[in-house]
Amino acid sequence: MKKSLIRVFLSLVTRMAVVLVALTGITVAAENIPSSARSAEQPCCGPVTPAAQAILTVLDRSDVEHLWLNHHHVNWETGQPDKPDDYSGPGNHTHCSAFAAAMGARLGVYMLRPPEHSQILLASAQTRWFDSQEGRQAGWIRAADALHAQQLANQGMLVVISYESPDKHRPGHIVIVRPSLITLARLRAEGPYITQAGTHNLLVGNAATAFAGHPGAWPDGVKFFAHALRQ
Template structure:
């Protein structure tokens, strides 16, 4: 068995630990163990193969139709991204929808991420970032990920991984993205960051993390990972 196949098997086994969705009332969730840091390939894809669970994650993101839904300046149903108010409706909840999109993807993968009704849509990305970094986020099964290589490798293995920037001005929005599988090289990863899907001023189903965040915010982006329940990882 190759090193990468061994890692893939270990990660797939870890996915089996979580069999359901954690919610605020569920108490402490059983936490899957992050796989050991992945060996980085210096040539070719940096961060391991895209496993069947990773392919399923990519299919969920591709099927979201995020490039046409969760549109900027429209009030939307946060779970579907469909407009649910007249086009001339104005308000903070009709600005960008990064946090609503991330929350909707969490629902589709049976992973709890802070979302309505526990928090309103306005300024939700800041609240999600604070929650992910809190004891409540840990109890729900989220774990911080420090290296870009492991961020990309976990997404390739089918983990639900998000990158979030918390705006220090809590009256202004932060930003959150969902990491998607990719076969990029390490050189490309170091320059452009992990591959992500996002709702923003311009929505992208596949984009670079560096392109998703303002230049002066990118260094402050933090990543968190959650194992996807076995019935979702291997449908």
């Protein structure tokens, strides 16, 4: 009888040991995941504030996928064509800078735009202007990098990514950063989510794709700028 009880006891102890090892193994496996890897899959840049949501509303209502179209001469503020469809003169190409300026105007933020500068080669001129004394006096600040830019966008600042072409005869590019809950991993891989007019107008895209047509632009050739909205 005693031997039987001993066998039962040992069997129970063995089963408990197996369960304990299994549970411990699971715990150790989770602990072995670096905290940096876990955080890379979390939203990187804080919540989207009400002010940031207001920026999203303006972008989402812009109808950028149907206005400011490539190969049309357009009114910079509305994006509507203002010359015949067969017009092939100056200003009938992409309209990234006009779109950015128009969105700024709708949010009460000035950036270099017509009539102070024509739409032709405006993106490169805007990039220089943001970083100038005049741009700083107008309220524009430089963001350190994509992470900082996304943080400022989520806080409710109008944030742009701009590129000055090294060739004075070729256009640069500019996009608007969309406030979002983007993960750190995706931000590092593709850059912030953006809205743009350009060769392809995008309501929602990413910075890496947006600047792909400008060799040397993304990620090292671009600059990040931000401006607070009026309270």
